[in-house]
Amino acid sequence: MNANNNRMYSYYFLLPAGIIYFVFFLFPTLMSFFYSMTWWTLTDWEFIGFENFITFFESPSLRIGFRNTLFFAGTAVTGKVILGLLIAVFLTSKIRNKDMLRSIVFFPVLISAIAVGATFGVLMHPTDGIINNGLNLIGLPSVDWLGNPNLAIFSVAFTDIWRGVGIATVIFIAGIMAIPGDYKEALKIDGGNTFQEFRHIILPLSRPAMNTVIILALIDGLRNFDLVWAMTGGGPGFSSDVLASIIYKQYASGFYGLATAGNVILFFFVACIAFPVFKFINRKEVDL
Template structure:
């Protein structure tokens, strides 16, 4: 028995070494350098100065607000639309394989490419979106140039790109539900709406929880799409925490930006972990 236990642990050693090398070591180094003023060739210990300077950043409150709005808005929309698409694509429609491929296709496209493409599509005068709206008599807004609208425009693009992953997870969850439940419900005289509320939705909770957690983590850490579409502008109106950190890197404040990354890491952990624990307590087991 002891030999089998030792053998089992021995099999975990390669994975543990890779995990330590690619995650634990860089994380520890990042925490250390967040307390220093460093360059590629030298470093100086300065304690909590980087953290104090980071919280004195003029656009930080805008960044925090935008990050929370972006993360929770995109996570909520991905859950809603992903669930609706999954219900539709697990029904008895003939073209569901083609539609599944179409819904999932944006996931495969580079985020930077998506950002550049939608920057062109959302141009206030020459973009296809506003030209299409003008054709039916609607004066389209300046999607990315309006400070009150820019972050929401980027959020909608993020939902368009990421809803495919949510849909696939929901489809997998729904297909794992035993058909006997639906047959028994039908025998009892239930309709499809009742079947969704009383069978599909409760038993899809593990998939819903997974989508919520993944979407929240992705939303809180988002950088590339915002940077490709707005660069944090106009002004600082669409800045996120990650884009503020990147601007500090660009300016050569490596220690300051490392401290920002540590703060972002801790922020994601503090927000996501309690939600993860709460959702897991609410799961419905088959």
């Protein structure tokens, strides 16, 4: 009897968190599935079945949105993993002022995406931007970084890497510092060099940190909106539109049911990519 009472008593501690989870996550999620199959406004709604999904998939910009979303996510993962790991290795080596350098690398993470997007929009201005002025000083022509349909999504992806590499670096630093020093000492005794230390010790034994960076960067890249919207608004044309910006445009145009259906599609799109990737990379994780 006491055991049952203790068990029920412990469940009471979960009740507040369960209520919050239901009210702010589970219930809105279930309602979004329902409203995705309706035509609705703030005061009225009408059930229309799967028409919103059919209309959304018939959108001429959707193929571009899917392509850009996958490109954005892949670029974010690649850039943040490679740069984050290399910077972390450098910042865990025997250099001076490591703490200051770590703070500088992490600083962009603290800035809002809107502020970063607005700043890089000015820096990448085709005529007055600092980047193009620097190119002109060395004899190179100016580049329309955000106005060229072939370059806009690359420019936004580069900015996202610049902003997010700090958190990746911090995670890698934690992973590298958790590696026992015995491994490195044994390698030095055997005459190993710095490259061999990176290849045979740091790279395999920092895999848990790498997995975390991959998942965080992948999910953030798949649902990225604010940076794209702040820098290009999805333009020029639809060239830099991602799924989230297409959904926002539907909301802004008053097509609330259509936009809700887009959110449901985005949810399944992210889940169908993130969960298999998570399972795959964790199968190859190396234990210390």
